[in-house]
Amino acid sequence: MDVAFMWETFLILLSGLPLTLELALTSIIAGGILALFLSLFAVAGGPIGRGLTRGYVFVFRGSPLLVQMFLIYYGLGQFRPLLQELGLWAIFREPYWCAVIALTLNTAAYTSEIFRGGLKAVSLQQVEAARACGMSGLLLFRRIVLPIAIRHALPAYGNEIILMLKATALASVITIMEVTGLAGKLIADSFRAFEVFIVAGAIYLAVTFLVTRLMMIIEFWLSPHLRMRPPTLA
Amino acid sequence: MELIDRYLVLVGFGETGWGTLLLSASAMTLGVSICGFLTGTILGSVVTFMKLSRYMVVRWLADGYTTVLRGVPDLLVIYLFYFGGSAFLGYLGGLFGYQGFIGMPAFLTGTLALGVVSAAYQSEVFRGAFKSVANGELEAASAVGMRPWPKFRRIVAPLVLRYAIPGLGNTWQLVLKESALISITGLVELLRQSQIAAGSTRRPFEFYLTAIVLYLVITWASSIAFRHLEARTMRGTRSSL
Numbered sequence: 001m002d003v004a005f006m007w008e009t010f011l012i013l014l015s016g017l018p019l020t021l022e023l024a025l026t027s028i029i030a031g032g033i034l035a036l037f038l039s040l041f042a043v044a045g046g047p048i049g050r051g052l053t054r055g056y057v058f059v060f061r062g063s064p065l066l067v068q069m070f071l072i073y074y075g076l077g078q079f080r081p082l083l084q085e086l087g088l089w090a091i092f093r094e095p096y097w098c099a100v101i102a103l104t105l106n107t108a109a110y111t112s113e114i115f116r117g118g119l120k121a122v123s124l125q126q127v128e129a130a131r132a133c134g135m136s137g138l139l140l141f142r143r144i145v146l147p148i149a150i151r152h153a154l155p156a157y158g159n160e161i162i163l164m165l166k167a168t169a170l171a172s173v174i175t176i177m178e179v180t181g182l183a184g185k186l187i188a189d190s191f192r193a194f195e196v197f198i199v200a201g202a203i204y205l206a207v208t209f210l211v212t213r214l215m216m217i218i219e220f221w222l223s224p225h226l227r228m229r230p231p232t233l234a
Numbered sequence: 235m236e237l238i239d240r241y242l243v244l245v246g247f248g249e250t251g252w253g254t255l256l257l258s259a260s261a262m263t264l265g266v267s268i269c270g271f272l273t274g275t276i277l278g279s280v281v282t283f284m285k286l287s288r289y290m291v292v293r294w295l296a297d298g299y300t301t302v303l304r305g306v307p308d309l310l311v312i313y314l315f316y317f318g319g320s321a322f323l324g325y326l327g328g329l330f331g332y333q334g335f336i337g338m339p340a341f342l343t344g345t346l347a348l349g350v351v352s353a354a355y356q357s358e359v360f361r362g363a364f365k366s367v368a369n370g371e372l373e374a375a376s377a378v379g380m381r382p383w384p385k386f387r388r389i390v391a392p393l394v395l396r397y398a399i400p401g402l403g404n405t406w407q408l409v410l411k412e413s414a415l416i417s418i419t420g421l422v423e424l425l426r427q428s429q430i431a432a433g434s435t436r437r438p439f440e441f442y443l444t445a446i447v448l449y450l451v452i453t454w455a456s457s458i459a460f461r462h463l464e465a466r467t468m469r470g471t472r473s474s475l
Contacts, residue, residue, distance in 0.1 A: 059446070070442050197311075
């Protein structure tokens, strides 16, 4: 193992990290907002809402993300005149935005199921109790349903964030030079697959580790009622 | 209407249609996924045994394996096997006096990469399933005098498999979708074939859409198959729900 080569590799790959994080963060936030609407639509939208969201989830969870990315990047390029007319070509021309759109739509499907599970986990008694206290509508949702749902959904949501972090690697296939893209190029140039793999893997693992710790802190912070009470006198 | 007719000719089975090629590419997707999944089952069982070992170092190794393979993008693993494998083959060739480049066979790369990644997931599934085997069943097996191997074969393996099937179903879907990444090594599976067709007809939208539909058909069919399998292994038990 060549330490100098690995250090050089590390520096090169590190320069791709901001792009990886940017891709992940953008699509996690946009996907989260979309997922919130989807899950509300699924829970409160009646049979139509349930059917439509189920179809959306089925399509985006049942097919590979890479194919979805190709469909958006290469496939929509076929409709260039139409997109130009609509003024959307500036977005669909850029591999970056196509990757963000594909990642967003994909993660929204997974996340909406997580949120839906969280909303379903709010027990009827808790809602009834809130109604008995005179809460309804938005107040009930904001004070009772949402906090409980978030607590239930948090562990699964943490997993989804990590999955997204790994999924950003696919953007390298449509020419975006984030960590995996740079790693692939380095491997093809130097043919030292093992060393580059170790360095790139270490970078991803470090980020994943930080995310899991962060989620643990948030979980701890959101569940004070589950912690042991401090000892009291008498 | 004309648009639909043109599309049907494009993906149909006529002289200018790509239907046959797309279907055989779907078979290739299934083939590499099944091989990868089974490799993962074998490797995953080994890793599970390591996780249940009484030696801490062995457990650490197994846990490290899952942490790394689940934390690293699968694309990197494929690069490792594709380029790393070629370099290794070149080295072996060098020992026999051959100096040229020896490419790693794409199917083998796919099988190994999918197997190694899914082994990490499957070992977790198996470990969870083993934990839900009631202790009493294991004790009963020992009490009637079963030695470790018959006990494993007759009691542990069937029970673990029963509890593992839902998790294995999830892993299978994961492998199926990951198999699309193997297209970068040049293996002509569904995505690669769609790329080829899209390139030569300049109709990427139609072909990638068709690929998505074919993937959906495969995932949908396999989810039904796994549901049946689950119902079959669960016969003879009563559900509390």
